[in-house]
Amino acid sequence: MGDNSVLKVDNLKIELIHKNQKLIAVKDVSFDLEPGKTIGIIGESGSGKSITCSAILGLLEDKKWIINGDIYFGETPIPYRSNKDMNKFRGKHIALITQNPMSAFDPLRTIRYHFIETLTTHKNMSKKDIEKKAIHILNKMKIQNPKNVLDSYSFELSGGMLQRIMIAIAIALEPEVLIADEPTTALDLTVQYEIIKILSKMQKDLGTSIILVSHDLGVVSELADEVLVMYGGSIVEKAPINEIMISPKHPYTKGLILSRPNFSKERLAILEGTPPNLFERGDGCEFYNRCNRKNEKCKNNMISIIKVNQNHEVRCINFEEGAYSCGTA
Numbered sequence: 263m264g265d266n267s268v269l270k271v272d273n274l275k276i277e278l279i280h281k282n283q284k285l286i287a288v289k290d291v292s293f294d295l296e297p298g299k300t301i302g303i304i305g306e307s308g309s310g311k312s313i314t315c316s317a318i319l320g321l322l323e324d325k326k327w328i329i330n331g332d333i334y335f336g337e338t339p340i341p342y343r344s345n346k347d348m349n350k351f352r353g354k355h356i357a358l359i360t361q362n363p364m365s366a367f368d369p370l371r372t373i374r375y376h377f378i379e380t381l382t383t384h385k386n387m388s389k390k391d392i393e394k395k396a397i398h399i400l401n402k403m404k405i406q407n408p409k410n411v412l413d414s415y416s417f418e419l420s421g422g423m424l425q426r427i428m429i430a431i432a433i434a435l436e437p438e439v440l441i442a443d444e445p446t447t448a449l450d451l452t453v454q455y456e457i458i459k460i461l462s463k464m465q466k467d468l469g470t471s472i473i474l475v476s477h478d479l480g481v482v483s484e485l486a487d488e489v490l491v492m493y494g495g496s497i498v499e500k501a502p503i504n505e506i507m508i509s510p511k512h513p514y515t516k517g518l519i520l521s522r523p524n525f526s527k528e529r530l531a532i533l534e535g536t537p538p539n540l541f542e543r544g545d546g547c548e549f550y551n552r553c554n555r556k557n558e559k560c561k562n563n564m565i566s567i568i569k570v571n572q573n574h575e576v577r578c579i580n581f582e583e584g585a586y587s588c589g590t591a
């Protein structure tokens with residue numbers, strides 16, 4: 263991997279500036295996203311999934327965060343530190359859909375306005391062509407009466423409908439990369455399934471690459487080719503989806519898989535303890551307090567990524583199969 267990637271993140275480190283102190287929120291995050299592929303990012307609340315995506319999009323305020331590392335779109339370094347320069351990438355090449363579509367729409371403006379506003383910013387299209395394209399995409403998404411939908415205001419539509427419209431606007435931009443940050447978390451199960459189907463179809467039709475952030479391993483396994491498991495600000499395991507489901511190596515991943523389908527924003531039911539907050543992070547393994555195979559080496563040393571095979575990496579020195587167990591997992 264690497265030469266062919268549409269998005270490459272190399273050694274990303276994100277620190278939060280808090281009362282003159284630098285707190286490490288994300289460290290040593292590297293991955294390659296290939297054209298037409300989906301990377302799922304999974305992990306408990308606070309593990310750094312969203313700020314990793316915000317950093318890629320240049321959305322972290324520079325007074326509050328220090329970001330280091332390289333991010334490339336194809337071979338071009340992304341100017342993620344400059345909000346102004348990032349405008350050339352955001353939307354046009356890398357689009358974002360979030361968990362809360364309500365906040366993405368101005369309640370005083372129609373849905374038509376949002377299509378026009380977004381598309382005229384990034385594409386040289388007339389209002390008439392934008393409306394045609396919007397109706398075409400909404401029709402393809404099986405949204406009934408798309409003309410009426412374009413005349414509606416966000417407060418008149420359901421969360422599931424707004425989520426679909428947010429995706430429709432992203433599809434209209436035809437970005438090479440779509441970052442979907444918890445796109446189904448606020449939705450009921452049937453709508454969740456619909457949204458995953460829509461994303462999958464969009465990927466097939468347009469060859470879009472997707473970063474799918476989720477708490478839900480079930481959602482990720484529907485769409486992802488590869489999974490990054492984040493814990494305490496680092497990637498603790500990276501592998502193809504099929505391999506990770508059958509043969510997880512990190513005790514945390516194993517806990518995640520065994521705790522399905524109850525895995526939620528709440529504490530894991532079968533892993534005792536909670537993830538370290540930003541003040542509790544150190545050099546050793548961040549999973550130390552919850553792992554019952556730990557030893558002194560895990561506590562005192564920065565744990566590097568270890569290659570299990572060509573496509574599978576783990577941040578655990580006791581990863582060998584059967585060499586650990588965790589909590590009651």
Ligand SMILES: Nc1ncnc2c1ncn2[C@@H]1O[C@H](COP(=O)(O)OP(=O)(O)OP(=O)(O)O)[C@@H](O)[C@H]1O
Nearest residue numbers: 278287305306307308309310311312313314539540
């Ligand atoms: N705006 C902010 N100000 C201060 N700290 C923040 C801010 N945003 C995130 N953090 C902290 O950075 C760390 C990583 O947060 P992040 O939102 O990336 O986690 P996450 O894995 O996406 O969690 P969730 O699934 O709950 O969204 C957390 O400790 C969080 O408290």
